[in-house]
Amino acid sequence: MKKVALLLPAMLLIFIATYANIRLPNVLSSNMVLQQKSTVKLWGWADPTEKIIISTSWNNRSDTVYGTRDATFMATIPTPAAGGPYTITFKGNNTVTLENVMLGEVWVCSGQSNMEWSSYQQLQQIVEEIPRSQQNNIRLFNIPRSTAANPQENVTGTWQICGPASLPGFSAVGYFFGKRLQSELNVPIGLINASWGGTPAEVWTPSVVVENNPELSTAAEKIQPALWWPYKPGKTYNAMIAPLTKYSVSGVIWYQGESNVLTSNTYSQLFTNMISAWRTAWSKDFPFYYVQIAPYDYEYANTGALLREQQVKSLSLHNTGMVVITDLVDDVKNIHPKNKRDVANRLANMALGDTYQQMMPVAFRSPLYKSMEINGNKIILSFENAPNGFMTTNGNAPTEFYIAGADKNFVAASTKMEKGKIIVSSGSVAAPVAVRFGFSNTAMPNLFSKEGLPVSPFRTDDWKVDTSKIR
Secondary structure (H helix, E strand, O other): OHHHHHHHHHHHHHHHHHHOOOEOOOOOOOOOEEEOOOEEEEEEEOOOOOEEEEEEOOOOEEEEEEOOOOOEEEEEEEOOOOEEEEEEEEEOOOEEEEEEEEEEEEEEEEEOHHHHOOHHHOOHHHHHHHHHOOEEEEEEEEOOOOOOOOOOOOOOOOOEEEOOOOOOOOOHHHHHHHHHHHHHHOOOEEEEEEEOOOOOHHHHOOHHHHHOOHHHHHHHHOOOOOOOOOOOOOHHHHHHHHHHOOOOOOEEEEEOOHHHHHHHHHHHHHHHHHHHHHHHHHOOOOOEEEEOOOOOOOOEOOHHHHHHHHHHHHHHOOOEEEEOOOOOOOOOOOOOOOOOHHHHHHHHHHHHHHHOOOOOHHHOOOOEEEEEEEEOOEEEEEEEOOOOOEEEOOOOOOOOEEEEOOOOOOEEOEEEEEOOEEEEEOOOOOOOOEEEEOOOOOOOOOEEEOOOOEOOOEEOOOOOOOOOEOO
């Protein structure tokens, strides 16, 4: 009995030591970037009723919060304009100090392999960049591939200063995007990479969004399981996105869609619902900029064209933007175009113009089909984002225009460029009713706005499209 009596105080001490310490989520760590000119959340775990004093050096301010009955705590702290380095101290039963904290702009970089690809895939652009990548004002948080059945509260990773030691394995598109922003805005940039090659959009969408929508649920059931990535709704959202949603961000860049080409008819509905769900989780209507998938020789005819069409439709959701990259492909047999720098720069231009108001809209938005007018044997096409007209890369006539009559037989069309308009016709189509432009898996048209941005592929009809297997 005496031994038991002696053990009880020792066990109590162990219990207190084990459960009393303040703990922070991994996304709150030294070297992080917090969103400037915002109200950020600082949170973690602590004993119920534990008094926690949070001191932030940018305003020499101390805030007091208490642990809840669920052993959590949270404080909301205002942040001033960009700057640093700063410290944040959490003092309760123990003390945790975060050092070298910067205030600036934070962006999430997500999607599948074209966002994920890095120096690990021997992408020459990023491999060559690594030796000269040391940049104190760019910070990286790289999330390893993870899944979970339910939304998680923490994620593996730590903030690192960008440089030769931390850049290997980080998203090339994400890095070049952040580098451009940092150069133009001259503020610290925080980049969070949460991407996984091969993943369909369903796995990045909260499962309840898919399961409660019959169309989306039916489409999700058609996804073919694979050995290299998850396919069930919500799996990567739960593990790689949900733990970030208390962390204030400026916006999201996204490169995905290739794995959804066989269920393209519901992609716009899925994608816009995914974006809305993310915004709801963050309680912020942040900008969401994405890449239209590149030309690629898919196994089934026109499936890539149909997915691109759905991505254009997704622009109906407010505060979104899409970059077109039909001209940035070196090999349509490779689903991973090597040129990631220019893709990233177009995303950065979108952010610089749309979020930060540093560019005119025409300078970062690709022309989009707007409307058509039939005039005899010609069709006159009007466009958005082309106020100064068009040009072709080689000075030749625009390519990849096709015109059809009521018989739905599309033939190559002659074109004439006028300011903001394209006039399309064919001697073999006396009464035209529809036009298609670049509407195939592999089309790489030569038509650009005068500002140098490719015109997005489109069709004016809604006729059934051939999606038969071609190889």
